[in-house]
Amino acid sequence: MINGHEPPAWDVQTWLNTDVPLSLDDLRGRVVVIHAFQMLCPGCVSHGIPQAKAIQQAFPPSRVQVIGLHTVFEHHESMNETALKAFLYEYRIRFPVGIDRPDPRGNPLPVTMQAWHLEGTPTLIILDAQGRIRLQHFGQLDDLRAGAVIGQLMAESDAGFSTTAP
Secondary structure: OOOOOOOOOOOEEEEEOOOOOOOOHHHOOOEEEEEEEOOOOHHHHHHHHHHHHHHHHHOOOOOEEEEEEEOOOOOHHHOOHHHHHHHHHHOOOOOOEEEEOOOOOOOOOOHHHHHOOOOOOOEEEEEOOOOOEEEEEEOOOOHHHHHHHHHHHHHHHHHOOOOOOO
C-alpha cells in the first residue's frame, strides 16, 4: 500500500474485546494504530504486542485507537478463536482485536492480509485522522519512531492539516 492512501476495508471474521464490529470509517477523526500479528509469532510476542499495549496506555483513546489484527497465514489449526481468546486473556490485551477472514479460495493468506499487501507479522500500520496510511512497517519498529509518528499525526489533526509522509 502507498503512504497517503486509504487502505481497503478490512475483512474481519470476528471481533474480540469490543461489543460492536469496527470499521475504518468509524475510526476517522482519530489516529489509528493497527498491529497485525499472529499469537505464535515470536517477534509479535516479544516486541509488537508490548509496543501496541504501550501505545494504548500512552495516548488517550479519544485521540489514538489501537487495533489488533490477528492475521494467520501459517499453523492455522493452532491459532483458532478459542486459543486467541486465551492468549488475549493471558497477555492482558484489552484493545479490540479483529480476526482476519480466511481466504475462501484456500489461499493460506487471509483476506485483509492480501488486500493490504502485508509481508508478514508483526506489521505496524498507522493511519492519520483522515484514514490514510502514514506508516506501514514490517518487523520491529523502534518505539521512539512509532511515538514520533503518532505525535506528528496528532499535531496535524489539531492544526487541521496533513502531509502525505511523516
